[in-house]
Amino acid sequence: AQTVTQSQPEMSVQEAETVTLSCTYDTSESDYYLFWYKQPPSRQMILVIRQEAYKQQNATENRFSVNFQKAAKSFSLKISDSQLGDAAMYFCAYRSAKDDKIIFGKGTRLHILP
Amino acid sequence: DADVTQTPRNRITKTGKRIMLECSQTKGHDRMYWYRQDPGLGLRLIYYSFDVKDINKGEISDGYSVSRQAQAKFSLSLESAIPNQTALYFCATSDATGLSRNQPQHFGDGTRLSIL
Numbered sequence: 375a376q377t378v379t380q381s382q383p384e385m386s387v388q389e390a391e392t393v394t395l396s397c398t399y400d401t402s403e404s405d406y407y408l409f410w411y412k413q414p415p416s417r418q419m420i421l422v423i424r425q426e427a428y429k430q431q432n433a434t435e436n437r438f439s440v441n442f443q444k445a446a447k448s449f450s451l452k453i454s455d456s457q458l459g460d461a462a463m464y465f466c467a468y469r470s471a472k473d474d475k476i477i478f479g480k481g482t483r484l485h486i487l488p
Numbered sequence: 489d490a491d492v493t494q495t496p497r498n499r500i501t502k503t504g505k506r507i508m509l510e511c512s513q514t515k516g517h518d519r520m521y522w523y524r525q526d527p528g529l530g531l532r533l534i535y536y537s538f539d540v541k542d543i544n545k546g547e548i549s550d551g552y553s554v555s556r557q558a559q560a561k562f563s564l565s566l567e568s569a570i571p572n573q574t575a576l577y578f579c580a581t582s583d584a585t586g587l588s589r590n591q592p593q594h595f596g597d598g599t600r601l602s603i604l
Contacts, residue, residue, distance in 0.1 A: 383528070409592050417576065419595035465530060474519070474538075474582075476593060480530040 376401045378468050380479035387456045388487050394441075395451045395482045397466030405471040408442070408449045413463040413481075422464070425449065427471075453484075461486045491515045494579050494596035502604050507566040509599050511579030519582045520562040521593065522546075522554060524575040531578065537562055569603045576600050 377400045387393035399408070410422040425433045425442050433440050437454045453460055466479040492513045501507055511520065518539050523531040523546075533546030535554040543554060551573060553565045566573055577600075580593040 380530075411592075417598045417600075419578065419580075419593075421592040424592060476521070476533070476582075478523075478531040480528060 376403075376468055376470065376475065376477050378466055378477050378479040380464075380466055380482050382482045383480070384483045384485070386485040386487055387453075389456055389458060391456055392452060392454045393456055393484065395453075395464055395466075395484065397449045397451070397479055399447050399449065399466075399468050399477075401447070401468065401470075403470055403472055407469040407471065408440075409467040409469065410438070410440070410449075410451045411465045411467060411478075412460075413465065414459075414461070419465075423451065456486050458486050458488065460484060492579060492581055492594050492596040494577075494599050496599060497597065498600045498602075500602045500604065501569055503570055505569050505603075507569050507601065509564045509577055509579075509601070511562045511564070511596055513560050513562075513579075513581045513594075515581055515583070515594060516559075517581035517583045517594070518559065520556065521580040521582070522552075522562070522564045523578045523580065524548070524573075525578060525598075526575050534564065534577075566601075569601075571603050574601060574603045 379398045406427045408425045412420045412422050423435045423438050439452045441450045463481045463483050465481050469476045495510045521536040522534040525531050537556045555563050576598050578598050579596040582593045
């Protein structure tokens, strides 16, 4: 069975600095999709970035980028120039291309220090 | 209007009561899901449905039931609520046909349920 592990329950970063949130996963599948979601205090689940496993190029969305290491089964999220509005819970998620099962990590709460 | 609407937004009730949480969507997606979120545990899948006649148990289905009344509606019921079902509940939809598998799930704004 697939698993998703976020090893950092909480992190803090100074405003304008860069922070990396880690995510590792376990799967025997070769085709799958990975996502990072942000959950601010409003509790909405907001997509931050997505990565297809068959793509070697790391996804980037403005200040957000990923470091996707397929062999290591690692999918970390880098936030550059951190802003106060980035403070939230961040969830890593795995989606199987085979049976469409979607599994979430336990989350990392990110604090932005002014 | 939101694409995925959950009602109610918040609910406080007593142990033993029957509770129904409702979810409706305007995205036209076939697939709908119910999750619960607990602090430190992330989101755990309760039930999911890939079309109107399809219901599947997720990771933590005990104590819950669902009904897929139409493509756009998927409700979650707690037949006899207990305090450890206090949580934040999310409904989500997805379109998983072929090329759209890289699309994310779309979530409602959640229902915070407290059982006293």
